[in-house]
Structures are given as structure tokens and as C-alpha cells.
Amino acid sequence: MKRNVLVIHTGGTISMMEDKDTGSVIPGRENPLSVQTSMVANLADVRVIEAFHLPSPHITTEHMHEIKRLIEAEYKNQEFDGVVITHGTDTLEETAYFLDLTISLPVSIVVTGAMRSSNEIGADGLYNLISSVRVAADPLSKNKGVLVVLNDEIHSAKNVTKTHTSNVSTFQSPQYGPIGIVTKRGILFHHQPTSSESYKVCDITKKVTLIKAYAGMDSSLLGAIKDLKFDGVVIEALGQGNLPPEAVPGIIELLNSRIPVVLVSRCFNGIAQDVYGYEGGGKQLKEKGVIFSNGLNGQKARIKLMVALSQTDDFQEMERIFKN
Numbered sequence: 001m002k003r004n005v006l007v008i009h010t011g012g013t014i015s016m017m018e019d020k021d022t023g024s025v026i027p028g029r030e031n032p033l034s035v036q037t038s039m040v041a042n043l044a045d046v047r048v049i050e051a052f053h054l055p056s057p058h059i060t061t062e063h064m065h066e067i068k069r070l071i072e073a074e075y076k077n078q079e080f081d082g083v084v085i086t087h088g089t090d091t092l093e094e095t096a097y098f099l100d101l102t103i104s105l106p107v108s109i110v111v112t113g114a115m116r117s118s119n120e121i122g123a124d125g126l127y128n129l130i131s132s133v134r135v136a137a138d139p140l141s142k143n144k145g146v147l148v149v150l151n152d153e154i155h156s157a158k159n160v161t162k163t164h165t166s167n168v169s170t171f172q173s174p175q176y177g178p179i180g181i182v183t184k185r186g187i188l189f190h191h192q193p194t195s196s197e198s199y200k201v202c203d204i205t206k207k208v209t210l211i212k213a214y215a216g217m218d219s220s221l222l223g224a225i226k227d228l229k230f231d232g233v234v235i236e237a238l239g240q241g242n243l244p245p246e247a248v249p250g251i252i253e254l255l256n257s258r259i260p261v262v263l264v265s266r267c268f269n270g271i272a273q274d275v276y277g278y279e280g281g282g283k284q285l286k287e288k289g290v291i292f293s294n295g296l297n298g299q300k301a302r303i304k305l306m307v308a309l310s311q312t313d314d315f316q317e318m319e320r321i322f323k324n
């Protein structure tokens with residue numbers, strides 16, 4: 001029996017065309033993908049909704065929340081087995097992770113995109129859409145959290161990140177690799193996602209910023225964060241989780257003002273740990289109350305802190321949430 005798959009278009013290069021005169025890639029008047037979606041009709045009973053038609057640098061947490069509400073409302077109206085969200089790749093990992101943290105439906109959820117627009121040579125959009133519908137229609141894809149499918153690979157939303165500005169193999173999971181692959185003969189999962197968690201989020205109202213540490217960083221930028229009335233901050237720290245000593249007073253000022261500071265590493269791979277005991281070292285920062293994230297990158301830790309702040313203002317509870 002054919003499986004039911006809902007496809008939700010949000011925009012991005014997958015639904016854009018290259019203007020042959022100017023060479024620029026722009027959102028077309030109509031979504032070229034809607035026409036092509038008919039080519040997946042043999043794989044499942046596919047229903048298509050165009051939520052919006054945005055380049056993903058224009059996507060905000062409000063849009064992510066709108067996608068969540070749309071999926072939940074559509075499931076209530078007419079159950080489906082899986083849902084595919086087509087999305088620009090620039091912020092795809094944030095939307096995928098937001099949905100991973102906030103949706104708990106018994107369906108497979110797949111997010112996909114493209115690195116080449118629909119009329120470029122070697123366009124990958126239709127191929128990724130077909131792969132994603134196949135994954136969403138496969139019963140094995142359920143209970144694995146939100147999946148990101150591009151270039152024949154299946155990644156978990158928590159671990160995947162965009163690693164290359166233009167290459168079709170851009171989405172990688174540096175810590176763990178893909179959890180599965182799409183082959184001509186079927187979908188193969190070779191391991192389970194590392195963890196699953198879900199939070200009931202009614203609204204995302206808190207303001208969280210993200211900054212990257214650098215050699216010689218002092219406390220001036222951290223002071224500005226407090227003045228700008230942010231509710232939380234994620235800092236991409238040096239190495240295994242350290243900061244220049246001149247930044248420590250700014251961190252302490254934020255913590256004393258009840259503004260949570262979540263720490264990730266600015267390194268491409270590995271996780272932040274409270275190892276070094278010198279001034280500005282991770283051990284000192286953790287003892288002061290900085291929350292160490294469990295392997296997330298900066299942009300995802302920011303999404304998670306926004307979700308955590310919608311659940312609690314207790315630092316110990318936030319620390320527990322970031323241990324997952």
C-alpha cells in the first residue's frame with residue numbers, strides 16, 4: 001500500500017532558478033519544484049503545500065515555529081506517514097534541529113535542499129527531493145528524530161552541519177558521520193541517532209545571541225550583550241572550551257545578571273570539555289556557572305538555548321537540558 005507523504009516547500013536554492021542573463025540565482029515567480037514534485041508520485045501518495053518561498057537567510061525562529069505548527073495541524077487533519085520539508089541550505093540545520101527538539105509526532109520528518117538551482121547543469125534538487133520522499137515513506141525512518149537528506153546521505157538533525165559553501169556534499173556530521181544512506185535498492189540505516197529529546201514549546205520569545213571568541217578577546221562585546229538586553233548568549237570558545245583572561249570579567253558579569261552563557265567550541269570537530277584550570281580555562285568557566293554544551297555547534301546551541309529558555313530560567317535545569 002502506498003505511503004502518505006506531505007511535502008512542505010519553504011524556499012531556498014532547491015526552488016530557485018539561475019537567471020541566464022545575469023547569472024544570479026533568484027526565487028522564481030513560481031516554485032519550479034512544485035512541477036517536478038509530480039515526478040515522485042510513483043513513490044508515495046504525495047501532497048504538496050507551499051508554506052513560503054524564502055531564501056533561508058530570511059528564515060527566523062518564527063518561520064521555524066510556523067513550519068512546526070503547520071506539520072502538527074496537517075497531521076491532525078489528515079494523518080501521513082512522513083513529511084519532507086524543502087528548505088534553503090544556509091539555515092537548514094537550524095530549522096531541522098528546532099523541529100527535532102519540538103515535534104513529537106509518530107512520523108518520519110526529513111529536511112532537504114539543494115546546492116544548485118533547478119535549471120543549472122547538475123541540479124541536485126529533484127534528486128534530493130526524490131531521495132527524501134523515499135526516506136520519509138520508509139517505515140524504518142520513524143523514531144529517528146528529524147533527518148537531513150542530501151547527496152544520498154541521511155544525517156541526524158543534531159549532528160549535521162553545512163561544511164562547504166558550494167559543494168553538493170556540503171552536509172556532513174563531523175562527530176559521527178551519516179546514520180544512513182540512500183541506495184538504488186533501498187534505504188539503509190547503519191546506526192541510531194545519538195539521542196532524542198522533545199520539548200513542548202508554545203512560543204519562542206527569548207533573544208539569544210551567538211559570538212565567536214578570538215585571540216585577545218576582552219569583555220567589551222560581552223558588556224554590550226547585557227546592555228542590549230539579550231536573554232542568553234552562546235559563545236564559540238577556543239579549543240576545548242577556553243577564553244582569553246580579559247573575557248572572564250564579562251562572562252562573570254553576564255552570569256551575575258542571570259544571563260545564561262552556553263559554551264561550545266569554535267573548532268570544527270570534537271567537543272568542549274572543562275579541562276584547563278588556568279585563568280579563562282574551561283574548568284574555571286564551568287565553576288563560575290558557564291553551561292557546557294554536549295557537542296552542538298554554535299548555531300544549534302543557540303536554537304537549543306532559546307528552547308531551554310522557553311522551559312525554565314533555572315540554570316541547573318538548563319545545564320541538565322544541555323547534557324542531552
Ligand SMILES: NC(=O)C[C@H](N)C(=O)O
Pocket residue numbers: 011012013014054055056057087088089090091113114115116
Ligand atoms: N543552497 C541554498 O539553498 C543556499 C541559499 N542561499 C539558501 O539558503 O536559501
